[in-house]
Amino acid sequence: MTPAIKVWSLHLLVLALLFAAQFVLPPYHATNLARIMVLAVFAMGYNIAFGYTGLLSLGHALFFAAGMYAMGLSAWHLDAQAWPALIAGLIAGGAIAGAVGLLALRAVGVSFMIVTLMFAQAGYLTLLYLNSWTGGDEGFVIAQNARVLSGFDMATDTPRFVAAFVLFAVGLLACLWLVRSPFGRVMIAMRENEERSRMLGYSPFHVKLTALVLSGVYAGAAGAAYGMLFGYVGATFATIQYSILPMLYVLLGGAGTVLGPFLGALIMFYLIDITSAYTDAYFFVVGAALVGLVLFAPQGILGALRERVLKWLP
């Protein structure tokens, strides 16, 4: 079996298992899985920027919130239907990422991280400041008619799961195609050695900007979908916590692996869900798990697997 067949078989098998999961999982876990798949799309976007291109951002909450608010505000103020609202979210995520990238990519490393963090914080405060338009810190509920996508009501379990699955599947396969494409190789080259890539004729600025915009489109799509599927838009989704979460998902699952963001989101979600039943200090448990990971498997779970066993894993 060639590596390409192995790669596509594995990813299609994962998708098949996820689709089938809705028929066997108890309803509580099925809805959780829908949430996790949408959050995994957010993390996949982060992975394109950080895992594959080496852009350590702390501003992705801004792109996620841009998508969520573009969807929500167009539904609220313009009475937009579900599809136009979703597409607005996707475009907003990419556009804001592009605008931030044009300025922030003048900086590198820690400076880039700080600049993206400041942009995200400015975005969060803008949402609070424009309270009468955005609902401020309280947020707002998405009207029922804006949650009907191609005739399917996203407030019901099966359509919601299928919508989350479709978004996840498209995101996963597109990401797989991207990282195996020539442009994907250039992204990885930027991460590994920017100067050598430049010497070979590639423009680091353009490659990184393109990667950041793609990353923003993923984050925006995830934000818009999360708001529509679960019916709420609020400023907490623009706080720094939502810049750190996708980073943790990616680090846990494996930076620079296509399935890592999903695995990280899955484990992190249930780590919080289960430990919070036993202790108030569940974030301590999460922190301890991450410290352990950094010490013993810095490549993340799938990264460690790839290093030791599955050399062909993208």
Add this chain to the structure above:
Amino acid sequence: MTQKHIGLAPSRRAVLKAAGAGLLTAGFAAPVWSQAAPVKLGFQLHRTGIGAAYGRWYERTAQAALKVVNDAGGINGRPVEIVFEDDGTDPKRGAEVVEKLTRQHNCDLIFGPLFSHVVIGSAPRAAELKVPYLVCSEGFHVAGGMLNRWTMQPGITDVRAQVSSMAPWVLANLGKKVAMVFPDYAFGHDHRDFFSAAVEAGGGQVIAQIAVPPTETSFTRYLPQIPNDTEVLYHVMVGPAVLTFVKELGEFYGTGARPEIFGFIDSLEAVDLASPGLAFLEGTHFWEGHCRNQQADASEFETAYRAAVGVDANGASVSDAKDVSTYAHMFSVWETLHIIKAGMEASGYQGAADRQRFVEAVEAMTDMPESLAHVQGKKLFNGKTHQVFGHQFISKVEGGKLIKVHTTSIEDSLYPDAVDYTTQSF
């Protein structure tokens, strides 16, 4: 190395005998209702996050109310259980907790959240799951029509009612020229809009609206914006910032003349009035949803409630005088649990299939007389807007204690309905 078990190793026969004896004893000792499955109530608790101080006391209040309800025979002759789940005071987690309580713990309904963003983030999921969701939030979002048929607020009044009913007293007793200092986000904006409207309606004048961004840690550059002819300074600062705010306000005015000061106790919930820097509050007035310091005219119900929850006459825990309660708000948990009991009994609630009948039974409620179930005072429930109305208290800080000086009437807090949830489908 092998591990050797030492000590008393019981024989299989002894274990069987003991187990049999235990089962028999349990059978004789158990209460009558042990045959009935318990009513299971889910509590969406702010155990961690910014609402943790409230959450700690909400949990204690819920446990105390649960004991009272169970001691009085439970609900419909069945014992009652509460399943607490921490929402981290986060709307995303809040919605997940609603799901968990409903589908994993199989709770009959959910109650208890305070913070507005958690309520607004969770209410859509409650409606999708068709589970009653009784909030203790104070927000106008319930009566404002933002939420749904399954979400109700029968245990605490909302901000609009609170500020509207107090404005006449403030204008009549403290002054007519008001300067407002409030946090520049939704909670502060509710105060700005509703209190300003009430002041204008009462013949007063809001001469300054000073919005403070939520990230500010110092207020010195805002205080000079308070006009010199201000007669009443109205403040609703929240969180740790209030200590800095009051301290800097004291430094700003020094020992010279100052306007009358009126604030919301939200600023000082779970905070000891004897904390360093708060001395400047002496002689100022506060809104209280329920009087923290036990008043001379406290009802027998209020006294029994205070004892049941474990709060001393100063509003602190009976076991730790430094552990000050969130007394102005936490009665809502107690009253909501009693309304759940009344609603379930009125609807003949047996299980999840009766959830709709439970909502309809609560919607049919109107007068709620002062009693052990309504320890804060008499209430009036509006089934159309799913919002309760009640008395508000204005207290003055005297000798470090909050002394009640005025009780508003329920009529003062009423306003036109903004929504009729009973016309919405389930």
